[in-house]
Amino acid sequence: MTFNKMTLMTAALTVVLLAGCASGNRINNTAGRATVYEDARSPGKVQGVGVESQDIMAVTDQMMRDMMSNPQLVGREVAPRIIIDSEYFTNESSSRINKNMLTDRLRINLNRAANGRLVFVGREYANMVEKERELKRRGVVDGGTIRATAATAGADFRLVGRITSLDAMDMSSQEKSRYHQITFELIDLELGTYVWSGMYEFKKSAQDDIIYR
Template identity: 65%
Template sequence: MKKRHLMAGLGALMVMGGCTPSSQVDNVAGQASVYEDPSSSGRVQGVGIESQDVVAMTDEMMRDMLSNRILAARDVPPRIIIDNEYFRNESSSIINTNLLTDRLRVELNRAANGRMVFVGRHFADMVEKERELKRDGAVDGGTIRRTQATAGGDYRLGGRIASLDAMDRNSQTRSRYHQVTFEMIDLELGTIVWSGSYEMKKASQDNVLYR
């Protein structure tokens, strides 16, 4: 009898104190996420290419292209291809070049307001599959005209990212100079109809990991 009362008392104490196996898990909350302005320097900074650099250089290239008469002042808007197919990263920085070409294309397309036509060559496979379905009669023809072929480009973006590194072993300070080159190529003649470049140099003692 005493044994039953003792077990019941222990069970009540466990329920009241929350002493169940799951309550032993350490569930201390971490630091909450903080939103940062991508066009300004954030809390984590290094010598690589960061969000504020992507925003600054694509904005500058966009404005420069819009002031180029060959690209933005033709009676018939030119067809332009902007993707990362011919945009090379030859620097010591890790960066997805799509961050540059995608933002440049999207912002330029919005700002050009019809003065340029952008060919989505990176979506060519999607377009060809749909065209094949239409011509085989598997789906209807849609609401726009049929064409003999998909749109060809007049100009295409090329470029590269290069860098030069220096290290002060005494202070453990790392310095990196970046040169980012953008060029628009005539797809018939191979001539360069527009060029732009962006330069920056950073120094830091912190070893920031870029992924």
């Protein structure tokens, strides 16, 4: 084989190798599937046996209606003060869920529906309120436009509750079922008695390979 022919073959092989490397490093810019908005009140395409959006909306809607129909809460001459947050609302179930999604939605919808018949105390923001009150008392800022009070609002009732579950699995088919029980109750913060109780239950079964975050 002549020198020139060998040189040409080597050059051609180099070009092929370089082209292969370049194609291997090329980024695939093919467009993916477009985002799809789903109805949060209905089961979505991705679902398992955990607590999902339709469950959160259904349970909080039911609890709101139940509370608004209770004369001990909405039939008083003076609107009662209520704390609704997740401080004493526990998740003892095998489902992973942000408890605030339940308590926040319940409080916000109640506040809208009550129209002044219930007053909600933001106890989780007590430190923020105290800092502002201290600035006013020291004269760092003015007193605002509403009022000055000797103390912040005390509450009459506070939400407590828990999420529990019972799981079962068919070992042959690997199908799983989960029963959820979600309880909500209001405690009288002077007497320690229950003034209202509500419960929501549901059961699901699926080939559960869904990860909830």
